[in-house]
Amino acid sequence: MTEQSYDVVVVGAGFAGLYALHKFRDQLGLSVAVVELAGDVGGTWYWNRYPGARCDIESFNYSYSFSEELQQEWVWSERFAGQPEILRYLNHVAARFDLRRDIRFGTRVESATFENDGWTIGTSDGATLRAQFLVSGVGNQSLAKQPDFVGLDDFAGDVYYTSAWPHEGVDFTGKRVAVIGTGASGTQVIPVVAEQAAHLTVFQRTPNYAMPIGNGPLDYELQSQLKSNYAALRARSRSSFSGIPYTQAQPSAVAVSPAERRATFEARWSQGGFKLFLDSYQDLFFDPAASEAVAEFIREKIGERVDDPEVAALLTPTDHLFGTKRPPLETNYYEAFNRPNVTLVDLHKNALQRFTSTGIQTEQGSYEFDAVVLAIGFDAISGPLQQLGIRGREGRALTEHWVEGPRTYLGLGVHGFPNLFLITGPQSPAVLYNGPLAIEDHVDWIADSIEHLRANGLRTIEATAEAESDWIEQTLAIADQTLLPRTDSWYMGANIPGKPRVCMVYLGGAPQYREVCAQVADDNYRGFQLS
Ligand code: N01
Numbered sequence: 001m002t003e004q005s006y007d008v009v010v011v012g013a014g015f016a017g018l019y020a021l022h023k024f025r026d027q028l029g030l031s032v033a034v035v036e037l038a039g040d041v042g043g044t045w046y047w048n049r050y051p052g053a054r055c056d057i058e059s060f061n062y063s064y065s066f067s068e069e070l071q072q073e074w075v076w077s078e079r080f081a082g083q084p085e086i087l088r089y090l091n092h093v094a095a096r097f098d099l100r101r102d103i104r105f106g107t108r109v110e111s112a113t114f115e116n117d118g119w120t121i122g123t124s125d126g127a128t129l130r131a132q133f134l135v136s137g138v139g140n141q142s143l144a145k146q147p148d149f150v151g152l153d154d155f156a157g158d159v160y161y162t163s164a165w166p167h168e169g170v171d172f173t174g175k176r177v178a179v180i181g182t183g184a185s186g187t188q189v190i191p192v193v194a195e196q197a198a199h200l201t202v203f204q205r206t207p208n209y210a211m212p213i214g215n216g217p218l219d220y221e222l223q224s225q226l227k228s229n230y231a232a233l234r235a236r237s238r239s240s241f242s243g244i245p246y247t248q249a250q251p252s253a254v255a256v257s258p259a260e261r262r263a264t265f266e267a268r269w270s271q272g273g274f275k276l277f278l279d280s281y282q283d284l285f286f287d288p289a290a291s292e293a294v295a296e297f298i299r300e301k302i303g304e305r306v307d308d309p310e311v312a313a314l315l316t317p318t319d320h321l322f323g324t325k326r327p328p329l330e331t332n333y334y335e336a337f338n339r340p341n342v343t344l345v346d347l348h349k350n351a352l353q354r355f356t357s358t359g360i361q362t363e364q365g366s367y368e369f370d371a372v373v374l375a376i377g378f379d380a381i382s383g384p385l386q387q388l389g390i391r392g393r394e395g396r397a398l399t400e401h402w403v404e405g406p407r408t409y410l411g412l413g414v415h416g417f418p419n420l421f422l423i424t425g426p427q428s429p430a431v432l433y434n435g436p437l438a439i440e441d442h443v444d445w446i447a448d449s450i451e452h453l454r455a456n457g458l459r460t461i462e463a464t465a466e467a468e469s470d471w472i473e474q475t476l477a478i479a480d481q482t483l484l485p486r487t488d489s490w491y492m493g494a495n496i497p498g499k500p501r502v503c504m505v506y507l508g509g510a511p512q513y514r515e516v517c518a519q520v521a522d523d524n525y526r527g528f529q530l531s
Contacts, residue, residue: 002128008450009121009131010034011388013103014043016137016423016439018090019064022097023443024135028451033131034103035123041094041103043139045086049165050373051196052188053083056213056329057434058273060226061244063089064436065234070096072227080215080273080329111389114418117459122389132459133450135421136385137439140431143383145376145496150354157359158371162189163378172197176368178360180352181375182208187328189375191336198341201367203360205347206325207317209298213329214272234437241509243434246279253281253290265297277327284323285482285507295322305334314346324487380490381426381504382406392417405493405502409463409471409527410517412442418462421446426504427475431491433510441510445517449525458530467527479503 010020013036025032038046055062059076074089081089094100108124112134119134144163152159160170162185177197179190182204194200226233236245248268253261261281268275276294283290299316306312315337336342350364359368382402390398393416401407401416408414411428412421423442424430430438453461479485485503488494494501506513520526 003130004033004127005130006031006033007131008032008133008135009119009129010135010137011109012036012043012137012139012142013038013041013094013099013105014045014137014139014142015064015090015436016139016443017043017103018093018097018099019066019436019439020135020137020423020443020446021099021102023066023447024450025102026097028447030450032102033129034099034137035107035109035121035129036103036105037108039105040091041100042087042090043137044141045083045090047142047164048162048185049083049087049167049169050160050162050185050189050375051169052190052192052331053162053165053185054080054188054213054215054331055083055086056080056184056274057244059085059218060223060233061237061434062086062436064093064440065230066440068230071230075220076218076223078215079218080213109388111391113391113395114393114420117419119419133419133421134390135423135446136388136425137423138384138388140381140384140424141378143379143387145379147374147376148497149352152355154357155355155359155369155372156357157369160371160373162186162373162375170371172371174198175370177201177371177373178203178367178369179373179375181377182206183375183377184326184328185377186375187330187333189373191330191332193373194336194339194342199343200336200341201343201345201369202337203345203347203352204314206319207315208325208328209295209317209322210328210330210333211269211274211276211298212272213331214270215331237434237437238514239511241511242274242278242432243437243510244274244278246275248275248279249282251281252283252287253293254283254287261293262297265294269297269301273329277323285484288321288483291321291323291483298322302334307338311337311344314344320487321483324484325489326491377490377495379496379499380493381431382493383496385422385425390417390420392420403500405500406504407468407472409468410513410520411506412445412517413461413463413468413528415463415465415468418460421449427471427506429506429508429510429513431505432507438510441514441517445521448521449528452521452525453530456530460529460531461525462529464527464529470527474508475506476503478506478508482507 007030008024010017017034021034024030059081111122113120118132121129176199178201180203268280302316303312350362353361386399406426408427411425493499
């Protein structure tokens, strides 16, 4: 097969890959190929089509800001868009900017090797692509966690993964269904399946601090008003820690009276979204007493919403601090457990032993099912990048460089891997930030650095070993000031057996991070070697 040459090869056609293609091709005039495993655009919103899938950041915030025309013309129907609407939006973007013609769908990157100042990329369709730059837009939650349940293959019923839901949908009417997993995906799928299935059994390992999303139709007038000064809204988003235009966070939950604290919690709870999590008190992430105060508030709410006190107790988290696992946002989640056709099994007290041909065997009994839904999460942040067969200078594998956890400089570059750019890579703030805006920041920074190289007749850019080590040290030092490392979570790689347990997120906040990235560029790409 012939070799095709490009300036840039981008991996993935989700929010990241689509904007990267538009930016590099249409604004920088580069030749670009995007390689995408899925049959169409959308990334996470292409695969995660389970019933109830919905973004937990407001639609008018969780969208691109790079084109004023695009943000003016698109009309969101709900405050929090569902998966089908977000996928329609990304299809609109792909059509509007004529992106599909440069995307190779249904194609997997199998190898990527740095040689002769560029990358040689081998794909599953047998093609070899050459590119000066390799840009990853693979996302942070795109590699499903592999189930390790004994006997899963023996189960004669249907097995569905929330992360790869059938396009034709699934009808659970009259079926006995199990859901395993109560993270963000499980919390969304459970109430919807509960309404349809004859019986739903939820297998829960760790209860979560779920909060009401507060979804509803998005008032057209409000939307028009927001759009009338979208630039100001985006500026407020970009100046906040989370990339959502929240401005009400007060310094300390423990410095105020219990009555005042409670009033704040109640107000944020009823406003929905991540208001309680990200816009009530700044010390929730640093002070165990503050975290416990909000935890206790949510525990009370769970008690009020669940009829059976024993079920409520099982659904009430007590083993981890609020916010140290990503809290899910829900619609009727707790009420689902009041339904006569829903049973909760606590895997801590009644461990799952194996699947059988008819269902699930636990320590205390056996359950029969027609279908099982696995909502067990992802090999997050570093996992998807390690699937690409990337080899840098002297043939060193990325998997080898990352054997003790991911190593990056700014979450953008990796020592030993010149001209490899990561969009929202490990050790960037992306997973605690509004995705589309985090992506735009990174793509714009990468585009500027490519232009800088070209303008100066340079061929390669590579993070130095010192800069990479310093960045990791800084990232870990900041993480250690927060409560996050105290809990086993996907932020820490601790949801995957055998994965190194290390904080993979820059927790200094996006404004500070953006400042550092800008200073690095201004300072002639300090910490990168250009040649
Ligand atoms: O995955 P998770 P997710 N036996 O890892 C359980 C984003 N997202 O897909 O906590 C039994 O959070 C596991 O139990 P435990 C968002 O960033 C966003 O739900 O490990 N149970 C947990 O309950 C989110 O945080 C949106 O004890 C097992 C669950 O499975 C991230 O993706 C929607 C198990 C996994 O929860 C991941 O969310 C969806 C086992 N062997 C996702 N293994 C929105 O925008 C795992 N579990 C709304």
